[in-house]
Amino acid sequence: MGLLEGKNALVFGLANDKSIAWGIIQAFIREGANVGISYAGEMLEKRVKPLAEKIDCKWVEQCDVTKDDQITSTAESAAKHFGKIDILVHSIAFAGRDELSRPYYQTSRDGFKNAMDISVFSFVALTNAFLPHLNPGASIMCLTYGSGATKVAPHYNVMGVAKAALESSTRYLAYDLGPQKIRVNAISAGPIRTLAAAGVGGFRDMYKHFADAAPLRENVTIEDCGNLAVFLGSDLSTRMTGEVIYIDSGFNIMGVQVSGKEEKSE
Numbered sequence: 001m002g003l004l005e006g007k008n009a010l011v012f013g014l015a016n017d018k019s020i021a022w023g024i025i026q027a028f029i030r031e032g033a034n035v036g037i038s039y040a041g042e043m044l045e046k047r048v049k050p051l052a053e054k055i056d057c058k059w060v061e062q063c064d065v066t067k068d069d070q071i072t073s074t075a076e077s078a079a080k081h082f083g084k085i086d087i088l089v090h091s092i093a094f095a096g097r098d099e100l101s102r103p104y105y106q107t108s109r110d111g112f113k114n115a116m117d118i119s120v121f122s123f124v125a126l127t128n129a130f131l132p133h134l135n136p137g138a139s140i141m142c143l144t145y146g147s148g149a150t151k152v153a154p155h156y157n158v159m160g161v162a163k164a165a166l167e168s169s170t171r172y173l174a175y176d177l178g179p180q181k182i183r184v185n186a187i188s189a190g191p192i193r194t195l196a197a198a199g200v201g202g203f204r205d206m207y208k209h210f211a212d213a214a215p216l217r218e219n220v221t222i223e224d225c226g227n228l229a230v231f232l233g234s235d236l237s238t239r240m241t242g243e244v245i246y247i248d249s250g251f252n253i254m255g256v257q258v259s260g261k262e263e264k265s266e
């Protein structure tokens with residue numbers, strides 16, 4: 001029997017088969033969950049619908065999280081289809097390309113607001129909209145990049161600031177929802193080649209450096225994120241809430257980063 005047998009899980013933020021959301025969806029299906037998928041806009045429909053068909057997913061809804069009415073109608077539609085929800089995954093982020101390449105102090109007001117709205121406030125808004133439809137013991141999770149939230153990751157800029165706010169929101173939401181036995185956690189993934197990552201200046205170098213410097217000397221995959229999401233969604237993590245959990249080959253524990261390659265050549 002799968003770890004998520006009988007659980008209803010909704011995953012927001014599927015763009016294509018490289019998305020972290022796709023790794024999570026596949027792991028949820030493997031563990032027996034009933035999965036619903038939400039995606040941002042019409043542009044994505046032709047990539048998302050075939051993926052949904054592949055896993056025989058019957059609830060596939062478009063939701064632009066900058067629109068309150070879309071969040072409300074998506075929550076109502078999910079409740080109609082699934083009844084109560086057990087797992088809610090927020091795998092959404094956005095910042096304009098300019099904000100992720102020039103110095104942080106040149107961040108525009110609109111760019112700042114947009115990044116915070118889509119990458120942070122949406123997590124709060126989705127939680128609020130879905131709360132009446134969540135089972136006690138439900139698990140809510142988001143995706144962060146802790147190395148850019150708590151430290152400096154060059155070019156990550158406003159997204160790092162947004163992730164710091166997202167991690168803080170995770171703790172505040174965990175406090176608010178604790179009495180209802182609803183848990184809220186964040187998955188902090190190492191760099192993965194996805195559409196969103198492609199917008200970060202210098203991502204390719206960061207990705208390479210990561211595999212050289214991390215204790216496990218390898219990059220993280222969307223399957224790794226899926227497996228951690230299964231743990232957080234399952235009853236195995238029943239008394240964990242408000243946590244930021246790293247899945248990054250150990251990169252974040254390093255105080256001084258030395259390339260594994262350099263070490264070998266010494």
Ligand code: NAP
Pocket residue numbers: 013014015016018019020021039040041044063064065066090091092093094118143144145188189190191192193194195196197
């Ligand atoms: P991705 O496949 O591009 O997923 C990001 C998703 O956010 C896309 O589906 C995107 O849709 C969606 N989104 C953007 N604006 C939206 C809006 N207004 N309404 C609804 N959805 C919207 O990239 P990903 O790397 O899997 O990102 C998923 C999460 O993981 C993000 O929170 C990201 O910051 C986090 N993360 C990624 C990495 C990494 O290295 N890849 C590492 C740590 C954490 P559009 O394509 O239409 O914009």
